Amino acid sequence: MSRLPFITFEGSEGCGKSTQVRLLAERLTNAGVPLLLTREPGGTAIGEKIRDLLQFDPVSVAMTPETEVLLFEASRSQLVREKILPALDQGKVVISDRFADSTAVYQGVARRLDAEIVGHLNNLAVGRCWPDMTFVLDVDVPVARARMLRRVRPAAVPDRMEQEPLKFYEDVCAAYRELAAREPRRVQLIDGAQTIEAIETEIWERIASRFPHLASLADPEPRSHFP
Numbered sequence: 001m002s003r004l005p006f007i008t009f010e011g012s013e014g015c016g017k018s019t020q021v022r023l024l025a026e027r028l029t030n031a032g033v034p035l036l037l038t039r040e041p042g043g044t045a046i047g048e049k050i051r052d053l054l055q056f057d058p059v060s061v062a063m064t065p066e067t068e069v070l071l072f073e074a075s076r077s078q079l080v081r082e083k084i085l086p087a088l089d090q091g092k093v094v095i096s097d098r099f100a101d102s103t104a105v106y107q108g109v110a111r112r113l114d115a116e117i118v119g120h121l122n123n124l125a126v127g128r129c130w131p132d133m134t135f136v137l138d139v140d141v142p143v144a145r146a147r148m149l150r151r152v153r154p155a156a157v158p159d160r161m162e163q164e165p166l167k168f169y170e171d172v173c174a175a176y177r178e179l180a181a182r183e184p185r186r187v188q189l190i191d192g193a194q195t196i197e198a199i200e201t202e203i204w205e206r207i208a209s210r211f212p213h214l215a216s217l218a219d220p221e222p223r224s225h226f227p
């Protein structure tokens, strides 16, 4: 039996990816499909500490782009080896809310670090554990910004990345579109302006056509009834 897929979700803040991650996870869990649901940065005890440092710790205002990229990669190296590879070996589907493409886009393009070096760092952290399929939820920057600002957080404080200027997010959106054009088989660009239901259906159809084995586990044929 072939192993079940590793699927990642990407996009700018406010693109709706976390909703779609949750809906896909619910569909698979309700069907009894074994699943690891995770996120980046984070997903391990070490990674969650790194997440706090990157996003909310006041000391991070002084963080250089080089430190930032290394922290994202540190969180990723831990997640791949501690959680993702063992889960795939145990026959689970793995879904991650963000993964290495975020670093290529945010640090390699929007932060203007050397894209080749960022690529090498990604390869070090990921090894051979690249996702089988990546969904990029594509929304125009003003829509994403408006959704992001409406988000309710306990402290109602935007995290460090959410305080970047509009140009940063324009670069992020453009870089995701370029990534999808460069790797059209793995990276699936989805129009994030559609309704939540329409996006969910489109994502599931793409998964089902690429991974029929997973589709048969999640959508089994109705059993025939014998009188």
Ligand code: TMP
Pocket: 013, 039, 040, 041, 072, 098, 099, 100, 101, 102, 103, 104, 106, 107, 161, 162
């Ligand atoms: P989110 O989990 O709410 O999407 O927030 C994660 C933030 O971290 C988001 O602003 C994107 C950013 N990020 C990077 O800049 N590089 C990365 O490699 C990852 C995983 C996230």
